[in-house]
Every structure is written in structure tokens, then in C-alpha cells.
Amino acid sequence: MSLAEPLAPARLGALRARAATPAWLALPLIAFLGVFYLAPVAMMLARAAGEGDWAPLFAAIENQVAQRVFLGTLEIAFVCTLATLVIGYPLALFAALAPPWLARLAIAAVLAPFWSSILIRSYAWMVLLGREGLVNGALGGLGLIEAPIRMLNTTFAVYVGMIHIMLPFMILPIYAALKGIDGRLVQAAENLGASTASVLRHVILPLSLPGVAAGALVVFVLSIGFYVTPALLGGPRDMMVSMLIAQEVDLYNWDLASAYAGGLLVLTLLIVAVASRFVDLGKAMGGRK
Amino acid sequence: MTDPSRLGAPVRFEGVGKRYGRSWAVRGFDLEIAAGEFVSLLGASGSGKTTSLMMLAGFETPTEGRIAVGGRTVDAMPPAKRDIGMVFQSYALFPHMTAAENVDFPLRMRGRPKAEREAAVAKMLDIVGLAHLADRLPSQLSGGQQQRVALARAIVFEPPVLLMDEPLGALDKHLRATLQAEIKRIQARLGLTVLFVTHDQEEALTMSDRICVMRDGAILQVDAPETIYDRPADTYVAAFFGESNALTAVPEGPGAVRLGPVVAPWPGAGPAAGALEIAIRPERIAIADEDAPVPPAHVAVFATVRETTFVGDRRVYLAALDTGEAVQVNQPLADLSGGHRPGERVRLHWATTAMRGFVDGRAA
Numbered sequence: 337m338s339l340a341e342p343l344a345p346a347r348l349g350a351l352r353a354r355a356a357t358p359a360w361l362a363l364p365l366i367a368f369l370g371v372f373y374l375a376p377v378a379m380m381l382a383r384a385a386g387e388g389d390w391a392p393l394f395a396a397i398e399n400q401v402a403q404r405v406f407l408g409t410l411e412i413a414f415v416c417t418l419a420t421l422v423i424g425y426p427l428a429l430f431a432a433l434a435p436p437w438l439a440r441l442a443i444a445a446v447l448a449p450f451w452s453s454i455l456i457r458s459y460a461w462m463v464l465l466g467r468e469g470l471v472n473g474a475l476g477g478l479g480l481i482e483a484p485i486r487m488l489n490t491t492f493a494v495y496v497g498m499i500h501i502m503l504p505f506m507i508l509p510i511y512a513a514l515k516g517i518d519g520r521l522v523q524a525a526e527n528l529g530a531s532t533a534s535v536l537r538h539v540i541l542p543l544s545l546p547g548v549a550a551g552a553l554v555v556f557v558l559s560i561g562f563y564v565t566p567a568l569l570g571g572p573r574d575m576m577v578s579m580l581i582a583q584e585v586d587l588y589n590w591d592l593a594s595a596y597a598g599g600l601l602v603l604t605l606l607i608v609a610v611a612s613r614f615v616d617l618g619k620a621m622g623g624r625k
Numbered sequence: 626m627t628d629p630s631r632l633g634a635p636v637r638f639e640g641v642g643k644r645y646g647r648s649w650a651v652r653g654f655d656l657e658i659a660a661g662e663f664v665s666l667l668g669a670s671g672s673g674k675t676t677s678l679m680m681l682a683g684f685e686t687p688t689e690g691r692i693a694v695g696g697r698t699v700d701a702m703p704p705a706k707r708d709i710g711m712v713f714q715s716y717a718l719f720p721h722m723t724a725a726e727n728v729d730f731p732l733r734m735r736g737r738p739k740a741e742r743e744a745a746v747a748k749m750l751d752i753v754g755l756a757h758l759a760d761r762l763p764s765q766l767s768g769g770q771q772q773r774v775a776l777a778r779a780i781v782f783e784p785p786v787l788l789m790d791e792p793l794g795a796l797d798k799h800l801r802a803t804l805q806a807e808i809k810r811i812q813a814r815l816g817l818t819v820l821f822v823t824h825d826q827e828e829a830l831t832m833s834d835r836i837c838v839m840r841d842g843a844i845l846q847v848d849a850p851e852t853i854y855d856r857p858a859d860t861y862v863a864a865f866f867g868e869s870n871a872l873t874a875v876p877e878g879p880g881a882v883r884l885g886p887v888v889a890p891w892p893g894a895g896p897a898a899g900a901l902e903i904a905i906r907p908e909r910i911a912i913a914d915e916d917a918p919v920p921p922a923h924v925a926v927f928a929t930v931r932e933t934t935f936v937g938d939r940r941v942y943l944a945a946l947d948t949g950e951a952v953q954v955n956q957p958l959a960d961l962s963g964g965h966r967p968g969e970r971v972r973l974h975w976a977t978t979a980m981r982g983f984v985d986g987r988a989a
Binding site for chain 1: 682683684703704705706707708709710711713715717718719720721730731734735778779782
């Protein structure tokens with residue numbers, strides 16, 4: 337070994353060699369998750385099973401309100417995913433193509449909302465979209481409307497709030513995928529006669545698809561379980577599964593709430609399982625292959 | 626050049642320069658390349674060879690000067706409109722396309738009909754010997770195979786000019802030699818004008834019609850390989866190509882120089898005063914017994930063998946002249962008999978025409 341070689345990796349390697357596999361390093365986390373996560377989930381699923389006859393689960397499945405809420409939740413999640421993709425992809429592309437200082441600024445602007453909680457951001461939208469809110473005030477002040485428009489407690493408000501919160505989860509993986517594209521491929525495409533539109537379509541877009549898939553998956557999965565924003569901004573028709581569960585909990589219908597939660601969990605796992613066949617999740621989340 | 630099957634177009638650089646901030650990457654670059662000619666840009670890294678290539682491809686804009694292809698100025702043309710084939714250093718194959726799709730890309734961008742494209746791709750993959758791997762992705766191909774795909778992609782649309790940026794740099798020696806021959810064959814067959822960037826002087830010598838040696842953004846010499854090797858314009862070029870012995874000489878009247886104890890005829894004018902550096906290739910020097918006869922028109926000096934190394938097809942001697950100067954002699958071996966031992970007194974001799982003189986580094 338030469339003297340110039342850094343020492344740390346070698347020493348870590350030696351540690352690994354002695355301990356064979358350092359699986360025990362994950363023990364504290366496993367213990368924590370076991371007590372505070374896996375056990376409650378198991379208890380919840382057990383409740384959904386009833387006395388072995390799965391009665392709560394069947395009740396949940398047969399409940400027409402629940403069916404509507406599940407379908408509505410899927411629809412909201414789908415629209416949010418599509419909207420964040422349509423809004424987020426151009427911005428990610430802009431940040432990827434911009435000079436470094438501008439790209440840093442754009443990404444900082446995308447990340448800034450992360451510094452405040454979802455609850456506060458949802459309240460902010462209430463202030464903006466309310467009857468006496470800033471948007472109505474501005475439109476009225478400009479004489480564009482005579483009476484305030486009802487925006488708060490509508491599906492529109494749910495979309496505005498959720499899309500705003502979900503955008504970074506779409507933009508960041510796409511941006512990472514775009515930044516990972518070798519600039520020489522773009523040069524090669526241009527050299528071979530491709531117009532700017534053709535470079536985008538045949539080189540940049542296909543090579544950024546893993547980022548798109550990862551972003552879409554994250555946004556969709558987060559959206560179907562979303563609670564705060566639709567609860568604060570939506571109306572009674574915009575009930576989502578999480579709100580349905582909360583409602584049953586409020587009514588002490590623990591078994592039914594567990595059944596709904598179990599259904600949501602299974603649905604989410606199914607989506608992740610299907611998606612993971614197409615997306616290298618570890619890689620998309622910044623891990624190494 | 627009227628033969629339609631010959632693709633090549635002439636290329637002309639006129640006073641081309643490229644400045645980054647305050648420093649010039651390339652300056653005063655004048656080069657004329659004939660249609661169908663194979664020219665190498667040779668130099669160390671930072672000599673400006675890749676910058677020159679990128680200006681021709683359209684990825685760098687010259688700060689000054691003019692570049693013309695086939696008589697037309699291309700300076701205002703975007704890269705996509707230049708119709709110049711290019712093999713990138715790292716191949717830059719599209720990783721999400723198969724070998725065939727990569728080769729098809731330039732044809733598709735030109736909107737050629739599908740049947741014509743398919744035929745052209747199949748023919749080109751056949752030329753580079755990859756017909757059986759058409760459906761593989763680049764990641765499923767070896768380095769040499771990727772190189773061939775890159776070459777096929779760069780010439781399938783029949784560009785008049787092909788640029789290659791150290792295309793063989795990442796390959797092992799044996800494969801490199803095979804591909805060198807293959808590239809030469811395809812180039813000759815299609816009559817392509819090729820501008821080839823390399824830092825490997827052997828590659829430049831074996832492949833090029835002419836070599837353009839660059840240093841610090843300027844051209845030192847443009848000549849045929851034989852001329853570059855035999856009559857280098859300065860000591861830098863001489864050192865770049867092969868080995869060379871440098872001996873100090875002083876003028877000794879008109880038409881003669883003094884090399885230590887001997888006086889040699891010198892055809893050039895030589896400097897009026899001061900020293901002259903004489904360069905002689907090691908393979909041009911003969912080594913013989915002390916009392917062996919010297920052929921006519923040869924300069925002979927006595928020396929003592931210091932080291933001898935056997936390198937298979939030749940013996941390499943390090944000998945010391947009586948002036949103390951060290952001289953390397955490469956003796957080609959027809960058979961393994963003979964040879965001189967360290968400490969032995971020998972006579973070194975060479976034809977007067979083997980000597981090259983330099984004054985202040987420039988050829989005299």
C-alpha cells in the first residue's frame with residue numbers, strides 16, 4: 337500500500353472482514369421499527385381480521401362510501417402525479433440545462449418549501465384561497481370578478497395544495513436523472529444531425545425516464561396516503577382514504593378503521609411491488625446499484 | 626475528386642484561433658486537408674488538437690479565423706447541419722439503443738425512407754463485422770465492438786469528413802492495431818477525408834497521409850510520416866517521434882563541422898559561430914570492431930560500450946564517446962551471433978546524410 341492511499345477505507349474494510357457481514361449494525365433500527373412500527377401494524381391487521389372471519393374487512397369492502405373514497409383517492413393521486421409531471425419536468429430540464437448558479441437557485445427554490453411543515457403550507461393555501469383571501473382580494477381589486485369565487489373547500493383547492501407539496505418529489509429525481517446524462521451523448525446526437533427537438537425526444541427524454549418513473553411512484557404513493565392538505569382544503573366530497581380512517585377512529589370503529597388502513601397498506605405495497613419491476617428504486621433514490 | 630463513390634471533401638483552416646478567457650487554446654491554425662486525405666493531429670494533452678477538432682465539428686466557435694469544408698465556410702452552421710461524422714473518445718453510443726438503432730440514428734434524423742435505412746444499416750454493420758450483434762445494447766458489447774459501432778454510426782450517412790478523437794485510446798494494444806488497419810481500409814475504400822486526433826506517435830505514423838504536430842496551441846510541423854520522422858522541424862518533433870542521439874558540434878570552416886575529435890562534412894550552411902546540435906537516430910548508427918573498415922561517406926568515431934540489452938529483433942547499445950557523450954545504438958539482428966560486450970572498444974559510424982542539425986532547437 338502506498339502512503340498516498342487514504343487510510344479510512346482500508347480500516348473500514350478490515351472491520352468488515354472481521355465481522356463477516358456487519359448486519360448487527362442495523363440491530364438498533366430493527367429493534368426500534370419492530371416495537372414501534374411492525375408490532376402496531378400487526379395489531380392493526382389482526383383487528384382487520386376480526387375473530388378469524390375477516391368480518392371487518394368484508395364490511396369495509398362492501399361499504400359503498402368506502403369504495404367511492406378509494407376510487408376518488410386513486411383519481412386524486414393520479415391527477416396529482418400527472419400534474420406534477422407536466423409542471424415539474426420542464427423545470428427539472430431547465431435546472432439541468434441552466435448554468436450552475438441558476439441551476440442552484442432553481443433547485444433551492446424547489447427545496448425551500450421543505451423548510452416549513454406541510455400543515456403550515458396548507459394553512460397558507462387557506463389564507464390565499466379563502467373567500468376573503470389574497471386571490472379573491474386581488475381579482476376583486478382588479479375588477480375582474482364581482483363576487484368572491486369559492487375556491488377553498490373545493491377539489492380545486494385540494495389539487496392546488498397537493499400539487500404544490502408534491503412537486504419537489506417529482507422534480508428532484510427527474511433532475512438527478514437529467515444531470516446523469518452524459519453531455520457527449522447530446523453532442524453526438526447533434527453531430528449526427530439531430531435538431532434540438534430530436535435531441536430532447538430521442539436522447540434526453542428516454543434517458544430521463546427512470547427519474548420520471550421514480551418521481552411518479554413517490555408522488556403517487558404519497559398522494560394516496562395524504563391527509564392534512566385534503567382535510568384542510570377540501571370539501572366534504574373530497575374525502576380521501578386517510579380521512580375515512582380518521583373518521584372511523586373518531587367514531588371508535590377501530591375494527592373498520594383497521595380494515596381501511598389495511599386496505600390502503602396493501603394497495604400501496606402492490607403499487608410499489610409492481611413499480612419496482614420497472615424502476616430501480618434504490619438507484620433512483622440516490623443509492624448505488 | 627469527381628468520382629461520386631469517393632465521399633471526401635477538402636477541409637481548410639485559415640488562421641483559426643480559440644481563446645478561453647485570456648489564454649489561447651489554439652492560435653494561428655492554418656491547415657489544408659485534401660479530399661480523401663488522412664491527417665492526424667498529434668500532440669500532448671493541452672496542445673489544442675481536440676479544440677481544433679471541436680471547432681470543425683461545430684461544438685466550439687473559433688475566436689478568429691475561418692473553417693471551410695468542401696469550399697463552403699461552416700463557421701455559422703450548427704453542428705447538426707455540418708454533415709461531419711465523428712467518433713468520440715468515449716464512443717458516446719446511445720445506451721438505450723441497440724447497435725443497429727445507434728447506426729440508424731443519423732439516417733433517421735435525415736428522414737431517409739425506412740427500407741433504404743435498413744439496407745444501409747445492415748451493410749454498414751457488415752462492413753465493421755458486427756452484423757450478428759445488431760440487436761445488442763452498447764452495455765452488452767466489448768470496448769472494441771463499441772468502437773466499431775461508433776465508427777459505423779459516424780460514416781453510415783456518408784459524410785464527406787470524418788473526425789476521430791482518440792478513438793482507440795481505451796483499447797488494448799493488440800485490438801488497437803487491428804482496428805487501426807480496419808479504419809485505414811474503410812477510409813481508403815470510401816475515400817473519406819479523415820482528421821484523426823491522437824497522442825500516440827506510432828498510431829499517427831502508421832495511419833496518416835500527413836501528420837500535423839501541435840504544441841501549446843500552435844502547429845510545429847505538417848508533413849508526411851516519413852518526412853516528420855526523417856526531417857523533424859525542431860528538436861521537440863524529433864523527440865516526439867522515436868529515439869534520437871544529440872551530439873554537440875561546432876562549425877569547422879565552410880561545409881564542415883567538428884564532432885569531438887572528428888571533422889564531418891556538413892552540407893548545410895550551419896551557424897556562423899556557436900554550437901550546432903546534431904541528432905542521429907540510434908538505428909542509423911552502425912557498431913563495429915575497433916579496426917573494422919569504414920564505408921565511404923561515413924563519419925566514424927571511437928567509443929566504449931557501457932551497456933548492452935537484447936530486445937528480440939535488435940540489440941540496444943549504450944556507448945560513451947571519448948568526449949564523454951553517451952550514444953545509443955540500435956543494431957538490427959539478422960542472426961544472434963556477434964555482439965559487443967560492455968567495456969569493449971568499438972567504432973561507431975554513420976552516413977553523413979543521417980545527421981540532422983539544429984540551432985536553438987530549430988532545424989538548420
